[in-house]
Amino acid sequence: MGEDNGTNVYDPAMIEQKWQQRWESDGLYHADIDHSQPKHYALTMLPYPSGDLHIGHWYAMTPSDARARYKRMQGYNVMFPMGFDSFGLPAENAAIQRNIHPRIWTEKNIEHMRAQMKTMGAMFDWRRETISSDPSYYRWTQWFFIQLFRHGLAYRKESPVDWCPRCNTTLAREQVWGDDRHCERCETPVIKKNLVQWFFKTTQYAEEMLHYDGIDWPERVQNLQTNWIGRSNGAMVTFKTAREGHELKIFTTRPDTLWGATFMVLAPEHELVKMITTEGQKAEVEAYVEEAIRQTDIQREATDKEKTGVFTGAYAINPVNGEEIPIWIADYVLPSYGTGAIMAVPAHDQRDFEFARTFGLNIRVVIQPADMEPITEEEMTEAVPAKGTMVNSGELSGTTGDDTVAKVCEWLEGKGIGHAEVQYRLRDWLISRQRYWGAPIPIIHCPECGIIPVPEKDLPVRLPEDVEWLPTGESPLKLHPTWKQVRCPVCGGQAERDTDTMDTFMCSSWYHLRYLSPGYDKGPWDPAEYDYWMPVDTYTGGIEHANMHLMYTRFFHKALRDMGITEGHEPMLQLRNQGMVLGEDSEKMSKSRGNTVAPDVLVNKYGADTVRAYLFFFSRWSQGGPWSYSGIEGTSRWLRRVWSMITEDEDGSTQASEDTIRELRRKVHQTLGSITHDFEEFEFNTIISSLMELANNMAQFKREGAYGSPAWHEAVEIYLKMMAPVTPHIAEEMWMQLGKPYSIHTQQWPAVDEEAAKEDEITLVVQVNGKVRDRIVVPADIAEEDAKAIALASEVVQRFMEGKPARKVVVIPGRLVNIVV
RNA sequence: GCCGAAGUGGCGGAAUAGGCAGACGCGCACGACUCAAAAUCGUGUUCCCUCGGGAAUGUGGGUUCGAUUCCCACCUUCGGCACCA
Numbered sequence: 001m002g003e004d005n006g007t008n009v010y011d012p013a014m015i016e017q018k019w020q021q022r023w024e025s026d027g028l029y030h031a032d033i034d035h036s037q038p039k040h041y042a043l044t045m046l047p048y049p050s051g052d053l054h055i056g057h058w059y060a061m062t063p064s065d066a067r068a069r070y071k072r073m074q075g076y077n078v079m080f081p082m083g084f085d086s087f088g089l090p091a092e093n094a095a096i097q098r099n100i101h102p103r104i105w106t107e108k109n110i111e112h113m114r115a116q117m118k119t120m121g122a123m124f125d126w127r128r129e130t131i132s133s134d135p136s137y138y139r140w141t142q143w144f145f146i147q148l149f150r151h152g153l154a155y156r157k158e159s160p161v162d163w164c165p166r167c168n169t170t171l172a173r174e175q176v177w178g179d180d181r182h183c184e185r186c187e188t189p190v191i192k193k194n195l196v197q198w199f200f201k202t203t204q205y206a207e208e209m210l211h212y213d214g215i216d217w218p219e220r221v222q223n224l225q226t227n228w229i230g231r232s233n234g235a236m237v238t239f240k241t242a243r244e245g246h247e248l249k250i251f252t253t254r255p256d257t258l259w260g261a262t263f264m265v266l267a268p269e270h271e272l273v274k275m276i277t278t279e280g281q282k283a284e285v286e287a288y289v290e291e292a293i294r295q296t297d298i299q300r301e302a303t304d305k306e307k308t309g310v311f312t313g314a315y316a317i318n319p320v321n322g323e324e325i326p327i328w329i330a331d332y333v334l335p336s337y338g339t340g341a342i343m344a345v346p347a348h349d350q351r352d353f354e355f356a357r358t359f360g361l362n363i364r365v366v367i368q369p370a371d372m373e374p375i376t377e378e379e380m381t382e383a384v385p386a387k388g389t390m391v392n393s394g395e396l397s398g399t400t401g402d403d404t405v406a407k408v409c410e411w412l413e414g415k416g417i418g419h420a421e422v423q424y425r426l427r428d429w430l431i432s433r434q435r436y437w438g439a440p441i442p443i444i445h446c447p448e449c450g451i452i453p454v455p456e457k458d459l460p461v462r463l464p465e466d467v468e469w470l471p472t473g474e475s476p477l478k479l480h481p482t483w484k485q486v487r488c489p490v491c492g493g494q495a496e497r498d499t500d501t502m503d504t505f506m507c508s509s510w511y512h513l514r515y516l517s518p519g520y521d522k523g524p525w526d527p528a529e530y531d532y533w534m535p536v537d538t539y540t541g542g543i544e545h546a547n548m549h550l551m552y553t554r555f556f557h558k559a560l561r562d563m564g565i566t567e568g569h570e571p572m573l574q575l576r577n578q579g580m581v582l583g584e585d586s587e588k589m590s591k592s593r594g595n596t597v598a599p600d601v602l603v604n605k606y607g608a609d610t611v612r613a614y615l616f617f618f619s620r621w622s623q624g625g626p627w628s629y630s631g632i633e634g635t636s637r638w639l640r641r642v643w644s645m646i647t648e649d650e651d652g653s654t655q656a657s658e659d660t661i662r663e664l665r666r667k668v669h670q671t672l673g674s675i676t677h678d679f680e681e682f683e684f685n686t687i688i689s690s691l692m693e694l695a696n697n698m699a700q701f702k703r704e705g706a707y708g709s710p711a712w713h714e715a716v717e718i719y720l721k722m723m724a725p726v727t728p729h730i731a732e733e734m735w736m737q738l739g740k741p742y743s744i745h746t747q748q749w750p751a752v753d754e755e756a757a758k759e760d761e762i763t764l765v766v767q768v769n770g771k772v773r774d775r776i777v778v779p780a781d782i783a784e785e786d787a788k789a790i791a792l793a794s795e796v797v798q799r800f801m802e803g804k805p806a807r808k809v810v811v812i813p814g815r816l817v818n819i820v821v
Numbered sequence: 822g823c824c825g826a827a828g829u830g831g832c833g834g835a836a837u838a839g840g841c842a843g844a845c846g847c848g849c850a851c852g853a854c855u856c857a858a859a860a861u862c863g864u865g866u867u868c869c870c871u872c873g874g875g876a877a878u879g880u881g882g883g884u885u886c887g888a889u890u891c892c893c894a895c896c897u898u899c900g901g902c903a904c905c906a
Contacts, residue, residue, distance in 0.1 A: 220900090223825055227902055234906080252906060265906090307904090332904045342906050351904050425905060547901085617846070618833060631833065634846045637861095686835070689845035696845090765841045770887045772841055810886050816840055820886050 008737075010643040012607020015733040020121060028743060029123040031079035033532045040076035041533045042068035043512055043572070045541030045549070046130075049084045049109040053116035055589070055597045055615075055627070059581045062612045063621050063684050064540040065122040069725035070679040071538075072123070073749040079533055080123050081515040083130035084110050087138075087504045089167055089185060092437045096469045102437040103465070106133055116600060121608050121728050123745070130514045132507035137514060138439035139460035140524040141507050144560075145442055146453045153201045153559050154431075156451065161430055163193040168473035169434045170197060172503060173427050174228075174548045198441060198500070199428040202555045206231070206424040208569075209554055217575040218622075224546040230425025235409050237418035239264065239343070241276050242315040242324050248272060251338035251423050254348065255408040258320045259393035260366035261343035262356065264327045265309065268292040269335040276327065278313025285310050285329060292331040307332060307355045318343075319417040321394055330355060338423055346383065347375075353383035366392045370400075429552065431503040436467060436476045438501025446488035446495035454497075455489050461497065475499060508549055509556035512536050512571065539572040542580070550575070576682050579624020581615070586626045597627050609727035610636045616684035616726055635688070639730055642695050642723075645702060646716055646734050656705035662760075664701045667694060668715045669757035672750060675722050684726070691722060718750045765816035766791040768800040784811045791817035 023029065044064035047057055061082075068080040084106075091102035098105075110131065117124070131137060148154040162171045164183040170193070175184040182189050206229050212222050234253035241248060248264070266273055268289040277285045288310040309330030316327050332351055333342055346356035346363040356363050363377045369388035389400040399407055412418035432441065440461045442454040454461055464483045467476035477483060477499040488495035510524070516533055517526035541549075557571040582588060583595025590596065602611045614635040619625035656664075671694045678687045698706075698715055706712045716738065724731040724744045735744040759780045764787060766774040774796040778787065788809050791797060797819065804821040811817050 220825070224901060227824060230902080230905070232905075250906080254906080305904090330904095332906095334905065337905045344906090349906070351906075354904095423905080425902085543900085620834080623827090623834095625833065628833065628847070631847055638846085640861095685833095686845080689835070692845055763841075767840085767887075770840095770885095775841070808886060810840090812840055812887095816887090818840080818886050 008647050010640050010730070012609060012639075012729070013604070016119070016121060016608050016729040019729045019732050020118060023743070023745075024118075024126075026743075028745060029080070029125050030127060031077065031081075031125045033528065034077050035532070037075065037077035039533055040068070040071045040078045040538070041512075041536045042071060042078055042080045042538045043515075043536045043540070044080075044082075045539075045545070046083045046085050046508070046511055047113070048088060048090070049086050049106055049113050050090060051109040051112065053113050053599060055581050055599050055602075057117075058120060058599050058611065059615050059624070060541060060578050061117075061122060062120055063578065063616055063682070064538075065120070065124075066612070066616065066684065066725040067538065067540075067679065067682065069123055069728065069745060070749065072745065073721065073724065073747060075748065078123070079125060079128070079515070081128040081130070082117065082122075082124040082126065083128075083511060083515065083518075084113075084132065085504060085508050085511070086110060086131050086133040087438045087501075087507055089169075089435060089437070092435060092469070095437075101465070103133070103463075106437075119600070119603050119608055120612070123728075128515045128518055130511055130518045132439075132504070132511060133437070135460045135462055136519075136521070138507070140514065141439045141502065141510070142442040142454070142459050142461060143456060143524065144510065144556075145439075145502065145506070146456065146459075147563055147565070148200060148559060149443075149453055151559070151563055153204065154198060155201065156196055156198050158194060158196045160192045160194050161197055162190040163195075164188055164190050167435075168475075170195060170430060170432060172430045172505070172548075174551075195432075197430055197432040198498075199430055200555070200559075202429045202551070203424060203426055205555050205558050206426045207422070208558060209426075209551065213569075215570045215573055215575070218577060221543065221546045221550065221575060221577065224543075225551055228426065228547045228551070232423050232425075233405075234421055234423065235405075235412060235418050236339075236421035237319065237343070237412060239316045239319060241272075241327070242317055244276070246272055246275060248316055248327075248341060249339045250341050250343050251421060252343060254345065254405070255412060255418065256387070256390055256393075256399070256404045257345040257348045257366055258318070258343065258408070259390070259396075260345040260347050260364045261318055261325060262346060262362040262364055263325050263344045264316050265330045265333045265342050265344050265352075265355070266312075266327060267333040267335040267340040268329050268331055270329070270333075270340045272341075273312065273329055276312055276314035281311060281313035285312055288329060295331070307351070307358050309355060309359065311359075319415070320412075326361070328355075328359070336427070337425070347377065347380065348383055348385055350383040350385065353380070364392060366390060429503075429555070431506055432500040433503055434475045434478075434499075435501055436463065436469075438504060439507060440477065441498040441500050441502055443498040444486055444488060444495045445498060446491065446493060448493055449488055449490040449495075452488060452490055452495070458489075475501075477501070505549055505552050509553045512539075512553075513566075534566075535568055535570065536572040538574045538576070540576050540578065543577040576622070578621050579619070581624055582626045584627050584629065589627075602632070606632060606636050607639075607729070609730045610639055613639065613688055613727055617688035619685060621682055621684050638688075638692050638695065639727065641699070642719075643730065643734070645695065645699050646719070647737060649707075656701065656709060660701055660704045660706055661709060661711045662756075664698070664706050664711050664715055665753070665756040666759070667697045668718050669753050672718055672722065673752045673757060676749070676752070679725070687722075687726060691719075691726075694719065720744060721747055721750055762814055764791065766794055766797050767816060767818040768797055769820060770818060771800075773797050773800045780814060782813075784813060787811050787813070787817055791819065 044061050068078050072078040086106050091106045094100055094105045095102045145154060162176045164171055166186045166188040167183060171183060171190060176190050177184050180189050210226055210229055210231060232253050234251055235255035236249055236251055239248040239250060309328045312327045312329060314327045315324045318325055344352040344355065346352040347365045348367055365375050365377055367388045368374060368391050369386040375384055389398065390396050390404065396408065396411060409420040440463060442459060442461045444452045444454060446452055464480055467480060469476055470479060484497040484499055486495055486497050513525050516529035520526045553571055557566055560566040583593060585595050587593055587595060599611060610632065614632040617635055618631055671690050675687050675690050720731045720735050728745060732744050761777050762780045764776045764778045765772055766776060774794045776790055776794060778790060788811055801821050806819050806821055808820040809817065
């Protein structure tokens with residue numbers, strides 16, 4: 001063993017480069033269809049090519065890689081692809097600031113990041129690399145748009161949408177964050193604009209997306225998605241205006257309070273406002289509407305502000321009791337939820353209560369909770385939202401119990417004035433972006449024929465190369481002199497292309513499908529590849545995508561399923577989320593804080609294996625946490641120790657005792673058992689601790705003369721196989737130095753020898769009144785009675801029993817005896 | 822306000838079908854090697870103590886022979902949603 005010059009020091013830079021080249025030239029990580037093996041599609045979220053790989057990328061990708069490698073050693077045919085989500089704004093900003101074409105900027109970044117990524121030593125099959133800004137990719141993104149359009153799932157409408165004044169584009173609801181409603185990307189507060197935009201009907205799948213049957217996704221993600229979809233049960237009830245008899249539908253979750261409705265409120269934007277406002281109220285109403293629309297969402301949605309509103313002069317008839325009640329408008333009613341109109345029940349809804357008190361409107365109690373004193377309108381200081389017995393509610397007075405709402409719905413239905421209804425908070429997905437660097441929306445606007453999809457044979461609709469960005473902030477596609485000029489595919493007349501591009505989340509909704517066959521040109525993917533690899537077995541990535549990418553991709557899959565394009569109900573069976581690596585100051589890493597950690601520098605100093613191992617080790621993967629430069633020294637030390645333990649001969653000629661050999665094998669197989677479990681559960685930190693612990697034990701056994709024994713050879717072989725997924729280079733190098741067949745990464749994951757792992761002796765813990773008083777080494781299979789006898793015989797135990805008789809003795813076989821006196 | 826997650830040594834974190842709290846690592850201390858230092862190796866390291874023990878997993882209760890783990894209430898931190906009818 002050892003190098004020619006006699007020294008054999010661990011030189012990560014040398015061995016990592018060597019093996020990366022060898023693996024690549026051998027195509028060791030190529031994943032091809034092989035029906036003789038079970039498949040495993042492992043996927044980690046693809047990065048945006050920002051230009052520099054940061055430690056967060058390593059944190060997301062290398063554990064995912066280790067898991068994929070483990071699966072491969074378990075006998076699965078594993079595909080682990082990588083690509084780039086390469087459309088998006090930063091490319092365009094670079095174009096504006098530095099006068100580089102977004103395509104060139106993106107290509108350069110991809111090239112650089114690909115090279116950086118290769119230093120990770122991950123098992124990416126680069127033949128399957130997919131780049132979403134490539135025309136061969138966005139051709140199919142556009143094709144999907146057309147399929148959605150044909151199936152009525154893509155539509156255009158004018159509505160008030162969120163506009164980022166800095167990015168000069170509209171944003172989806174999910175991309176507007178925080179109390180100040182800022183742009184997810186540049187943090188500028190958004191404003192509202194009334195624009196005609198394309199939407200996808202995500203709401204059509206709201207109900208289905210609430211169900212997570214058959215998928216193993218974290219509760220947390222399910223929770224976030226469920227909250228975001230925001231299902232609420234209630235009733236739809238039709239009121240009518242008193243004079244003209246206009247229908248006025250409202251949604252309520254409390255139909256049991258219908259008899260307490262003393263007025264109605266419409267959103268200022270409600271279509272009926274103009275029609276019903278009386279001549280006398282017109283001026284006041286118009287002024288209010290104008291003011292409401294002018295306000296920003298933040299001003300308008302501030303929950304702590306005083307209630308404002310205006311009477312329309314009109315009245316509605318409450319269908320449950322025929323009462324005439326006034327119709328007001330107020331900005332606390334949102335146009336975008338329910339029907340944009342409510343019945344107001346001030347006695348039982350705090351918002352309505354405040355409104356009623358501000359404007360002196362009637363309050364009527366119609367619910368009496370069981371555990372409260374009888375409530376009266378005069379004495380109320382706040383609304384009583386609790387459920388209870390219906391009172392003052394005509395023939396339904398006295399109705400009570402958990403099913404009150406259901407009973408009322410049934411009654412409403414019988415009368416033909418309403419029915420049970422479900423509302424969702426989820427909105428349709430706004431996908432139009434007024435920017436250049438995205439997939440052009442493949443639509444032609446013809447003055448004669450209307451909205452016409454680009455014929456599939458004409459796809460892709462390519463982005464023009466010769467573009468310039470004007471300070472107006474408008475999209476170069478709109479300003480381009482000729483690009484939008486096109487013949488209508490139907491009538492042949494002069495028409496115009498849609499100059500908007502698609503939200504990049506559209507590109508990432510199906511990238512996992514393009515990996516199947518990135519070069520395929522007869523369809524978005526090769527059906528044979530689809531049949532073998534789909535669905536994705538394990539998907540890993542950041543939790544921040546719970547309400548964006550992960551919802552869009554589910555929507556996309558379900559929509560395609562209903563068109564007969566995909567199969568199954570979900571695209572990704574198992575999802576796991578990593579946490580975030582923070583700076584040493586426990587703050588989020590950022591250049592402005594100066595607390596970033598550069599992986600390239602670390603790789604140069606320690607080698608990729610150490611960086612990988614430290615990232616696995618320092619915290620629970622799902623949790624993340626602060627980086628530590630002194631912490632990584634510990635993992636570096638561990639790898640150097642393992643290196644010398646395995647590659648250096650032992651000088652001494654001691655012969656290990658049988659006990660030592662037995663103990664060595666026991667530790668090895670016990671560790672194998674726990675590491676196997678940890679790989680299944682994504683518990684990477686304890687994989688490393690177990691490996692460290694075993695290395696400490698093995699070093700001890702080596703000193704005791706175990707070196708060179710069959711048990712030692714077995715231990716080393718198993719040790720290297722367990723290391724292989726986490727530190728692939730050093731494992732491969734030591735494997736080779738031991739003369740084992742290339743490659744360690746194609747070896748079978750070892751099986752636990754249960755017999756070897758079994759303990760012969762255990763330390764029996766003896767407690768008196770629940771406190772540990774003695775520890776006695778006994779045979780592992782000791783009988784309960786014997787354990788009890790030994791425990792009671794202990795001198796220490798007798799001292800603590802103080803001569804009192806044992807009232808009760810609890811024996812947990814193999815663990816402890818608790819004596820109660 | 823609503824939904825969810827988390828509180829364990831000086832630090833990062835282990836341990837939950839209820840059974841030895843603090844694995845593993847960092848840091849620190851001491852020792853070996855060295856002229857010396859670094860590196861490396863070894864030993865120790867929750868706190869208090871009258872060296873018999875005692876206390877301790879955010880706080881207070883409860884269930885249990887026994888609770889970091891289960892139940893109730895509260896405090897703190899973080900994430901998401903929020904005039905959503």
